[in-house]
Amino acid sequence: xxxxxxxxxxxxxxxxxxxxxxxxxxxxxxxxxxxxxxxxxxxxxxxxxxxxxxxxxxxxxxxxxxxxxxxxxxxxxxxxxxxxxxxxxxxxxxxxxxxxxxxxxxxxxxxxxxxxxxxxxxxxxxxxxxxxxxxxxxxxxxxxxxxxxxxxxxxxxxxxxxxxxxxxxxxxxxxxxxxxxxxxxxxxxxxxxxxxxxxxxxxxxxxxxxxxxxxxxxxxxxxxxxxxxxxxxxxxxxxxxxxxxxxxxxxxxxxxxxxxxxxxxxxxxxxxxxxxxxxxxxxxxxxxxxxxxxxxxxxxxxxx
Amino acid sequence: xxxxxxxxxxxxxxxxxxxxxxxxxxxxxxxxxxxxxxxxxxxxxxxxxxxxxxxxxxxxxxxxxxxxxxxxxxxxxxxxxxxxxxxxxxxxxxxxxxxxxxxxxxxxxxxxxxxxxxxxxxxxxxxxxxxxxxxxxxxxxxxxxxxxxxxxxxxxxxxxxxxxxxxxxxxxxxxxxxxxxxxxxxxxxxxxxxxxxxxxxxxxxxxxxxxxxxxxxxxxxxxxxxxxxxxxxxxxxxxxxxxxxxxxxxxxxxxxxxxxxxxxxxxxxxxxxxxxxxxxxxxxxxxxxxxxxxxxxxxxxxxx
Amino acid sequence: xxxxxxxxxxxxxxxxxxxxxxxxxxxxxxxxxxxxxxxxxxxxxxxxxxxxxxxxxxxxxxxxxxxxxxxxxxxxxxxxxxxxxxxxxxxxxxxxxxxxxxxxxxxxxxxxxxxxxxxxxxxxxxxxxxxxxxxxxxxxxxxxxxxxxxxxxxxxxxxxxxxxxxxxxxxxxxxxxxxxxxxxxxxxxxxxxxxxxxxxxxxxxxxxxxxxxxxxxxxxxxxxxxxxxxxxxxxxxxxxxxxxxxxxxxxxxxxxxxxxxxxxxxxxxxxxxxxxxxxxxxxxxxxxxxxxxxxxxxxxxxxx
Numbered sequence: 001x002x003x004x005x006x007x008x009x010x011x012x013x014x015x016x017x018x019x020x021x022x023x024x025x026x027x028x029x030x031x032x033x034x035x036x037x038x039x040x041x042x043x044x045x046x047x048x049x050x051x052x053x054x055x056x057x058x059x060x061x062x063x064x065x066x067x068x069x070x071x072x073x074x075x076x077x078x079x080x081x082x083x084x085x086x087x088x089x090x091x092x093x094x095x096x097x098x099x100x101x102x103x104x105x106x107x108x109x110x111x112x113x114x115x116x117x118x119x120x121x122x123x124x125x126x127x128x129x130x131x132x133x134x135x136x137x138x139x140x141x142x143x144x145x146x147x148x149x150x151x152x153x154x155x156x157x158x159x160x161x162x163x164x165x166x167x168x169x170x171x172x173x174x175x176x177x178x179x180x181x182x183x184x185x186x187x188x189x190x191x192x193x194x195x196x197x198x199x200x201x202x203x204x205x206x207x208x209x210x211x212x213x214x215x216x217x218x219x220x221x222x223x224x225x226x227x228x229x230x231x232x233x234x235x236x237x238x239x240x241x242x243x244x245x246x247x248x249x250x251x252x253x254x255x256x257x258x259x260x261x262x263x264x265x266x267x268x269x270x271x272x273x274x275x276x277x278x279x280x281x282x283x284x285x286x287x288x289x290x291x292x293x294x295x296x297x298x299x300x301x302x303x304x
Numbered sequence: 305x306x307x308x309x310x311x312x313x314x315x316x317x318x319x320x321x322x323x324x325x326x327x328x329x330x331x332x333x334x335x336x337x338x339x340x341x342x343x344x345x346x347x348x349x350x351x352x353x354x355x356x357x358x359x360x361x362x363x364x365x366x367x368x369x370x371x372x373x374x375x376x377x378x379x380x381x382x383x384x385x386x387x388x389x390x391x392x393x394x395x396x397x398x399x400x401x402x403x404x405x406x407x408x409x410x411x412x413x414x415x416x417x418x419x420x421x422x423x424x425x426x427x428x429x430x431x432x433x434x435x436x437x438x439x440x441x442x443x444x445x446x447x448x449x450x451x452x453x454x455x456x457x458x459x460x461x462x463x464x465x466x467x468x469x470x471x472x473x474x475x476x477x478x479x480x481x482x483x484x485x486x487x488x489x490x491x492x493x494x495x496x497x498x499x500x501x502x503x504x505x506x507x508x509x510x511x512x513x514x515x516x517x518x519x520x521x522x523x524x525x526x527x528x529x530x531x532x533x534x535x536x537x538x539x540x541x542x543x544x545x546x547x548x549x550x551x552x553x554x555x556x557x558x559x560x561x562x563x564x565x566x567x568x569x570x571x572x573x574x575x576x577x578x579x580x581x582x583x584x585x586x587x588x589x590x591x592x593x594x595x596x597x598x599x600x601x602x603x604x605x606x607x608x
Numbered sequence: 609x610x611x612x613x614x615x616x617x618x619x620x621x622x623x624x625x626x627x628x629x630x631x632x633x634x635x636x637x638x639x640x641x642x643x644x645x646x647x648x649x650x651x652x653x654x655x656x657x658x659x660x661x662x663x664x665x666x667x668x669x670x671x672x673x674x675x676x677x678x679x680x681x682x683x684x685x686x687x688x689x690x691x692x693x694x695x696x697x698x699x700x701x702x703x704x705x706x707x708x709x710x711x712x713x714x715x716x717x718x719x720x721x722x723x724x725x726x727x728x729x730x731x732x733x734x735x736x737x738x739x740x741x742x743x744x745x746x747x748x749x750x751x752x753x754x755x756x757x758x759x760x761x762x763x764x765x766x767x768x769x770x771x772x773x774x775x776x777x778x779x780x781x782x783x784x785x786x787x788x789x790x791x792x793x794x795x796x797x798x799x800x801x802x803x804x805x806x807x808x809x810x811x812x813x814x815x816x817x818x819x820x821x822x823x824x825x826x827x828x829x830x831x832x833x834x835x836x837x838x839x840x841x842x843x844x845x846x847x848x849x850x851x852x853x854x855x856x857x858x859x860x861x862x863x864x865x866x867x868x869x870x871x872x873x874x875x876x877x878x879x880x881x882x883x884x885x886x887x888x889x890x891x892x893x894x895x896x897x898x899x900x901x902x903x904x905x906x907x908x909x910x911x912x
Contacts, residue, residue, distance in 0.1 A: 049455035049462035052488075056465045059394065059413045059431055068374060070676060070693040070711075085374040085392045086408075088693045088711040088729070090667065103374075103392040103410045104426075104694075106711045106729035106747075109667040120449070121392070121410035122428045122712075124730045124747035124784075127667050138449040139410075139428035140481065142747040145728070145784035148805040148823060151657035155837060156801045156819050158657035159781065161664045173463065176428075176449035176483040177505075177748065179784040179806040184660075193460045197452040198483040199505040199523070201785075201807040201824040201842075211460050215452060216505040217523035217541070219807070219825035219843050221860070229459060234505075235523050235541040237825070237843040237861040251886075252525070253541040253559040255861040255877050265883035269559050270893045275569035278555075280897035285574045289584035291900055292595055298602055298906055353759035353766035356792075360769045363698065363717045363735050372678060389678040389696045390712075407678075407696040407714045408730075424753070425696070425714035426732045443714075443732035443750040444785065477767065480732075480753035480787040481809075497764045501756040502787040503809040503827070515764050519756060520809040521827035521845070533763060538809075539827050539845040556829070557845040557863040573863050579873035582859075589878045593888035596899055602906055 008045035025051065061100055078115065090127070108144065114170070126182060132170035132192065140177040143168075147181040147188075147204025147222060160184060162204060169194065169210065178202075184222075191228065209246065312349035329355065365404055382419065394431070412448065418474070430486060436474035436496065444481040447472075451485040451492075451508025451526060464488060466508060473498065473514065482506075488526075495532065513550065616653035633659065669708055686723065704741070716752065722778070734790060740778035740800065748785040751776075755789040755796075755812025755830060768792060770812060777802065777818065786810075792830075799836065817854065 002022030007013060007030060016024065016033050023037040025044045041047035061082035065071065069087040078097035083089070088106045096115035101107065105119045108127035113119075117135040126144030137143070149160035164183025169192035174180075180188055180202040188202065191210035196202075201219045208214070209228035218232055221240030226232070230244060233252035238244075242256065247263035250256060254268040273281065284291065306326030311317060311334065320328065320337050327341040329348045345351035365386035369375065373391040382401035387393070392410045400419035405411065409423045412431035417423075421439040430448030441447070453464035468487025473496035478484075484492055484506040492506065495514035500506075505523045512518070513532035522536055525544030530536070534548060537556035542548075546560065551567035554560060558572040577585065588595065610630025615621060615638065624632065624641050631645040633652045649655035669690035673679065677695040686705035691697070696714045704723035709715065713727045716735035721727075725743040734752030745751070757768035772791025777800035782788075788796055788810040796810065799818035804810075809827045816822070817836035826840055829848030834840070838852060841860035846852075850864065855871035858864060862876040881889065892899065 043455075043457065046455040046457040046462055049453075049457070049464045052465040052467065053463075055467050057431075057467055058465075066374070068372070068676070070674070086390050086694050086712070104390070104408055104428075104712055104730070108729075120428070120430070121412075122408070122426060122444075122446075122730060122748075124712075124728070126728070126747070127665075136450075139430070139446040140426075140444045140483070140730075140748045140785065142730075142784040142806075145746040145806065146744075146781075148783060148803070149657075150781075150803055150821070151651075151654040153651065153654040153657070156779075157803050157821065158654050159661075160657045161660040161666075163660065163663050163665055171460075173450075173454075175452060176446040176485075177444065177481050177503075177785050177807075179748070181784075181806065195452070195454055195461050197505075197507075198446075198449065198485065199481075199503065199785075199807065201805075203805075203824060213454065213461065215525070216507060217521075217825075221823070221842055234525055239860060249883075250880075251883060252543060252561070254880055256880050257860070258880070260880075266880050267883045267886035267890075268878045268880040269890070270572045270574060270878060271890050272554075272558055272560050272562070272564075272570050272572040273894055275553075275555060275571045277894070277897070278571035281893060281895075282571075282573070282575050284896040284900045285585060285589070285893070286577055286581070287585075287900070288588040288592075288896075289581070291903060292588045292591070294907065295595060295599055295602070295903055298903070298910060299598065301910055302602060302605055347759075347761065350759040350761040350766050353757075353761070353768045356769040356771065357767075359771050361735075361771055362769075370678070372676070390694050408694070408712055408732075424732070424734070425716075426712070426730060426748075426750075440754075442753040443734070444730075444748045444787070475764075477754075477758075479756060480750040480789075481748065481785050481807075499756070499758055499765050501809075501811075502750075502753065502789065503785075503807065517758065517765065519829070520811060521825075538829055556847060556865070574876045574878060576858075576862055576864050576866070576868075576874050576876040579857075579859060579875045582875035586875075586877070586879050589889060589893070590881055590885070591889075592892040592896075593885070596892045596895070599899060599903055599906070603902065606906060606909055 004039075004051060006044045006048035006051075008048065061102065066103075072109070084121070096133070102139070120176075126166075128165035128182070129168075130165065131168045132172065134170055135168055135172045135174075137174045138176040138178075138198070141174055142179045143174075144182045145179060147184050149184050149204060149222075164188065164205070166190075172196075175200070175216065180206075197234070203240065215252070308343075308355060310348045310352035310355075312352065365406065370407075376413070388425070400437070406443070424480075430470075432469035432486070433472075434469065435472040436476065438474055439472055439476045439478075441478045442480040442482075442502070445478055446483045447478075448486045449483060451488050453488050453508060453526075468492065468509070470494075476500075479504070479520065484510075501538070507544065519556070612647075612659060614652045614656035614659075616656065669710065674711075680717075692729070698735070710747070728784075734774075736773035736790070737776075738773065739776045740780065742778055743776055743780045743782075745782045746784040746786075746806070749782055750787045751782075752790045753787060755792050757792050757812060757830075772796065772813070774798075780804075783808070783824065788814075805842070811848065823860070 005021035006025035025039045065083040066085045072091040076094045082100040084103035090109040093111040100118045102121035105123040112130045114133040120139045129144040146162040150157035168190045175198035178200040181204040183205045193211040197216035203222040205223040207225045212230040214232045215234040217235040220238045226244045227246035235253045239257045242259040249265045251267040309325035310329035329343045369387040370389045376395040380398045386404040388407035394413040397415040404422040406425035409427040416434045418437040424443045433448040450466040454461035472494045479502035482504040485508045487509045497515040501520040507526040509527040511529045516534040518536045519538040521539040524542045530548045531550035539557045543561045547563040553569045555571040613629035614633035633647045673691040674693045679697045680699040684702045690708040692711035698717040701719040708726045710729035713731040720738045722741040728747045737752040754770040758765035776798045783806035786808040789812040791813045801819040805824040811830040813831040815833045820838040822840045823842040825843040834852045835854035843861045847865045850867040857873045859875040
């Protein structure tokens with residue numbers, strides 16, 4: 001009945017004294033502060049991640065194809081697949097070895113899901129979505145819905161048919177209720193090892209570079225390209241047709257309207273105050289350009 | 305064919321003169337302004353809510369388990385349950401009396417749904433989600449998906465397996481397309497009487513206190529604790545690992561990056577203007593610190 | 609194996625020299641710049657939209673009702689409908705001619721879906737949702753979930769039963785994972801030719817005028833009315849009970865808290881900077897009213 005804990009954040013170092021855990025994953029430098037069994041690691045947080053796998057308690061579906069699943073005749077299945085109840089898989093789709101499809105998921109025609117990938121329950125893939133190995137897609141997520149493409153024409157909107165697909169690399173994890181639209185002509189592309197949280201919207205022809213992390217509620221407009229190894233905090237909104245270089249960090253709830261060409265940390269927005277203070281400051285924000293011009297006038301007057 | 309109306313907002317008091325309603329729910333103080341039949345209440349809006357129940361027109365599913373539903377052998381069902389077509393319920397799950405599960409919903413292993421709770425169509429519960437009595441969960445909502453937990457390791461991301469669950473109190477209502485992730489080690493917890501709107505994202509290990517209301521499109525990052533009786537307007541974004549005390553009101557589209565320790569109203573953001581004005585003001589915002597320093601210099605010069 | 613391209617944005621005019629396309633859709637004015645076959649159009653972007661239809665590669669479901677679909681006895685179907693596997697359609701619902709319902713979609717009681725409309729997989733309609741002709745609704749989208757209506761009562765929330773429905777005009781397209789709540793008493797209404805992107809939340813009793821476009825991740829609070837021919841960029845958040853007139857453009861990630869009575873372009877928010885600059889400016893924003901007052905004091909002193 002022992003517990004395993006870890007110390008990654010120096011902020012919590014004092015808790016080493018009082019922990020009830022049977023063993024703690026720590027950096028060797030902290031060994032003499034530790035009063036319980038220690039598991040030494042140069043990177044305790046990564047070792048904690050590794051150890052968490054040992055406790056993986058997710059149930060897996062039954063081997064084989066459930067009697068209620070509806071598969072087109074020409075669907076090709078690898079070995080040891082697990083296809084849950086009420087799954088639908090349409091014509092020409094290919095599933096690799098050990099792929100698991102959760103109950104109620106629907107996979108359109110011409111998709112490819114490579115070895116060891118897993119769809120949770122009630123996931124939807126439209127046609128022509130390709131996914132690499134070891135991907136994990138959470139519930140209510142939709143891959144391959146039509147991009148939002150319309151041409152204005154005499155006061156109404158003409159649909160631009162979305163002819164591209166969606167391509168995911170290997171080791172991609174996508175959270176729940178996220179949507180990735182198919183491309184207009186070319187494909188929407190998600191690189192290897194990309195991790196995407198819940199409630200994210202990725203528009204048509206976006207490209208996300210390898211190992212980039214995108215937290216919950218972000219919205220990425222069409223044709224925007226985000227580089228490799230970026231970290232996008234929650235609820236960041238990107239304009240379309242811009243480029244973000246590699247190794248960019250963007251803080252939560254920012255708006256990104258222009259390309260970013262230098263690695264580094266970026267932010268926008270204002271900080272929370274009481275509503276009373278906020279009302280005064282926000283009224284001044286509306287006058288900000290005028291206030292700045294008045295300051296310039298004052299400076300001129302003082303000079304002369 | 306009569307209609308029942310109510311007057312809660314004094315702003316609409318004049319309409320008492322012209323209403324076509326057969327009866328109006330009003331505060332006794334307004335009785336002599338009322339020209340139609342009056343239903344007196346000290347709290348007309350709450351009485352309107354009470355009265356709306358009389359008109360409840362939602363169809364209910366058929367009693368029993370639909371022939372197309374797929375239930376594991378050891379699922380335990382209370383009396384008078386209603387399990388719709390194409391529902392899937394996995395091993396060890398327990399449903400209380402009069403529970404209703406809408407068509408296409410999937411309930412993972414080891415869940416518990418207490419008496420009189422109701423899932424609409426196409427809801428997904430992962431394993432180990434516990435829900436109190438009289439809860440209502442709307443369509444496309446996902447409870448118990450993996451928290452967004454990854455450790456950076458040599459340029460890639462190592463998954464931290466999410467071993468906790470999700471616990472909802474009694475009388476919780478959750479809107480459509482909302483997601484609540486399971487905890488990393490401990491559970492994600494939603495208190496009694498909490499109401500949550502559509503498109504909300506609640507990350508792993510968040511705790512929401514009793515009777516708090518969260519409007520649409522909010523995003524709450526991991527391990528944040530929100531107190532009791534808070535009102536969070538739409539599209540508010542919370543950083544992780546912060547604490548919001550009881551009785552806090554946060555206005556729409558705010559960003560909350562720090563803990564709040566005093567009850568009251570809070571806001572952030574800027575107000576809408578014409579795009580032309582906005583462009584000028586936003587350019588000045590980028591110079592704001594420099595402008596402030598120039599003002600200080602001017603003040604100094606004037607003093608000397 | 610030829611390709612068809614188009615030139616709508618003058619920004620890309622130089623590419624006419626190097627294009628590999630077999631033919632290009634261009635404005636007649638550019639004919640002498642064009643070295644390949646030209647398809648002349650006064651509106652090349654709209655002609656591209658028209659041409660894209662020729663390449664439409666979306667698979668369609670099989671004619672008829674799939675054996676696994678569950679339809680109430682009194683459901684009425686037009687000619688040439690396509691009802692996919694595991695679809696559920698409840699009592700009293702009426703489908704027009706050539707309607708297609710994707711796998712796993714659930715349609716509540718008393719709905720009406722008019723000719724040539726199409727639901728993708730895993731769409732959910734609650735009861736009493738009416739939809740015009742030629743609509744397209746993408747996956748995980750929910751129409752008719754309960755509006756977020758609760759009356760505060762002695763520290764808890766009393767549900768206000770949502771008795772209205774949802775009405776969509778003709779030629780409406782709605783993206784994936786979008787939610788439109790049913791009205792409290794009257795209906796929520798979406799006009800003809802409205803296009804709505806993914807992850808949008810539309811609350812109860814909202815009205816959207818004909819031919820308005822709403823990009824991804826917007827949130828529109830209850831009873832707000834948006835006019836005709838508006839363009840709402842991504843992630844715009846609207847307060848409730850306000851009115852936006854026709855022909856308004858709102859830029860991405862803005863907050864709209866008041867009614868807009870003049871056509872034109874509107875914005876709010878601040879622009880992205882490096883996090884270092886942002887921290888300084890945002891601190892000054894908190895002092896903005898005080899800084900403005902100090903500027904006024906300086907001006908007075910200079911005058912005297």
